[in-house]
Amino acid sequence: MYPFFYDPTMILIIPALILAIYAQYKVKSTFNKYSQVNSQRGMTADQVARELLKEKGISNVAVEPIQGRLSDHYDPRTKTLKLSGSVYGKSSLAAIGVAAHEAGHALQDAGNYLPLSIRASLVPAANLGASWGLPLAILGFFLQSQFMIGLGLVLFIGAFLFHLVTLPVEFNASSRAISLLSSGGYLTARELMGAKKVLQAAAFTYVAATLVALANLLRIFLLFGMRRDD
Secondary structure, three states, X not given: OOOOOOOOOHHHHXXXXXXXXXXXXXXXXXXXXXXXXXXXXXXXXXHHHHHHHHHOOOOOOEEEEEOOOOOOEEEOOOOEEEEEOOOOOXXXXXXXXXXXXXXXXXXXXXXXXXXXXXXXXXXXXXXXXXXXXXXXXXXXXXXXXXXXXXXXXXXXXXXXXXXXHHHHHHHXXXXXXXXXXXXXXXXXXXXXXXXXXXXXXXXXXXXXXXXXXXXXXXXXXXXXXXXXXX
């Protein structure tokens, strides 16, 4: 038996959390670094995003500013590309890289990119699993309820699958961004390296988040096994 407030699986999450903290530091420091470097061409990030969409014949996507820092995203429901204050209207390599990445998501949506569709369908399950999966499992462990742990496991699988399918979606959007920026001559070869570093750092945060989700999924499996053996 374990003390009531002791969860023996907590040790599994520590390395993943450390990696996630480092990933957040890395993306912020890399973004800040290349926010100080402006492109030679001088186009702002929102202008670049509009041009990229126009080149691909996409005319139904609006590019708008949004509050927050690094809150940039593409909303497939409203067909809107939202750029934060550190990106919209800025001509830095970091801003252009992020804007091109979000434009990549719009291109995925227009082309019915399958992983993007799968991720969208997983949103309800992911929200439910992220909110209740792990708490239910841990509470079930303390209350010695195999049913609660099993329910938490089922719920959390939805959250883990969301993180897993997010990886190809994000990697593909970044790949499209770099390719478009290069072929369109928006950035020089040297500038592309800076934009690529920003996007690689951002991708690292998704990898870290997936590893955190995996560690928590393993925790629930172990909790389930522990109570089954009692």
